[in-house]
Amino acid sequence: MQNFEYCNTVNIVFGQGQIKKLSKLIPTGAKIMLAYGGGSIFKNGVYDQVRLALQGFNLIEFGGIEPNPKYETLMKAVDIVKNEKPDFILAVGGGSVLDGVKFIAAAALWEAGDPWNFLTNRKLTVTKAISLGSVLTLPATGSEMNGNSVVTRLSTQEKLAFNANAVLPLFSILDPTVVFSLPEKQVANGVADAFVHVIEQYLTYPVNSPIQDRFAESILLTLIEEGPKVLANRTDYDAAANFMWAATMALNGLIGTGVPQDWATHMIGHELTAFHNIDHARTLAIVLPGIMKVKQESKREKLLQFGQRVWAITSGTEKERIDSTINKTVAFFESFGIPTKLSAYGIGADFIPVVCNRFTDRGIKGIGERGDLTVDQIAEVLTLQL
Ligand code: NZQ
Ligand code: ZN
Secondary structure, three states: OOOOOOOOOOOOOOOOOOHHHHHHHHOOOOOEEEEEOOOHHHHOHHHHHHHHOOOOOOEEEEOOOOOOOOHHHHHHHHHHHHHOOEEEEEEEOHHHHHHHHHHHHHHHHOOOOOOOHHHHHHOOOOOOOOOOEEEOOOOOHHHHHOOOEEEEEEEHHHHEEEEHHHOOOOOOEHHHHHHHHHHHHHHHHHHHHHHHHHHHHOOOOOOHHHHHHHHHHHHHHHHHHHHHHHHHHOOOOOHHHHHHHHHHHHHOOOOOOOOOOOOOOHHHHHHHHHHOOOOOOHHHHHHHHHHHHHHHOOOOOHHHHHHHHOOOOOOOOOHHHHHHHHHHHHHHHHHHOOOOOHHHEEEEHHHHHHHHHHHHHOOOOEEEOOOOHHHHHHHHHHHHHO
């Protein structure tokens, strides 16, 4: 196992009816900016619960944060924050609202020029942010319990991430009943995104880390078992609760401690969203099978372990078992309506050099757990998925 430090300070408040605890979780007397997305919270009653819980607080609102939150929109909120000076920002929504709020909270206190720089320049670190918390409405990203934020800039068609402890939520309320109002597509996306988060921290090479491996496998198995239950019956509270906790555990840093991490699927996937606005999770379902094929030699041991422990593939030659493991993973995504080929999204071979140029222009020679997935191999991955 590799050396690591692990500290996660997010207070998770989990369960039905927990939104009413908001007034105790937010510092007394704080002026709050309540930030949300396109309006789902008005239809499912979450907004009313939040307002009721925050009676007596001084509140301003910022709505309209889009899926794949846009820098252009978020900067409008930054201006409001600079004028209104809230002490606390409460994100009520899915990963996009949470990520958007992390950006707003950091950008409002950023003094070194355009805040976009802390996304483009890895050497810049965010050390200050307005305090924030969340009421999560969509299990998927893990944003509720991590310091990551992914923002898209429309004018340059870039989708970039930053990470900082300063934007870790003070608390996140996870009430599984929010799942009841999710459209089928968003449940499918949530299961796929969480699944690939685990894979990015697991399907690398062995470093003798049985705790991390078995935690990771338990999350994968839970998503495989509970995902279909949620899709079949949106008001199955137990299934919703297990799905929600699995998605949080998939990207709160725990299973990634002391092990190599990949993230090539996410890096390539972000380009598919930046240029073609494909849902985040769907980009991952397209790219991952290609990565598994192109990197099957260097991921051989973990692919065999994944196949055996998660998909119960125990017979055949190593090559046959690896092929079956990849096929099972593809079938899993497709079983809940997520196509894994670029052609299903109307994308052809002419797009491949566009993605490759992005990596070349940024001076990136290799990505993945060994930094050896070259730009040529990125082209190979996408060609396999045409
Ligand atoms: O905007 P509203 O009206 O709220 O509707 C949203 C949105 O249209 C809707 N929705 C959310 N909760 C709902 C609901 N509809 C009905 N009932 C509810 N309870 O769902 C739609 C999608 O929401 P969004 O927040 O965009 O989805 P998700 O949570 O999948 O977030 C995706 C974003 O997170 C980033 C992605 O790149 C993408 O930008 N990620 C963030 C990560 C992180 N912070 O660690 C890691 C991930 O890998 C990912 O990159
Ligand atoms: Zn993701």
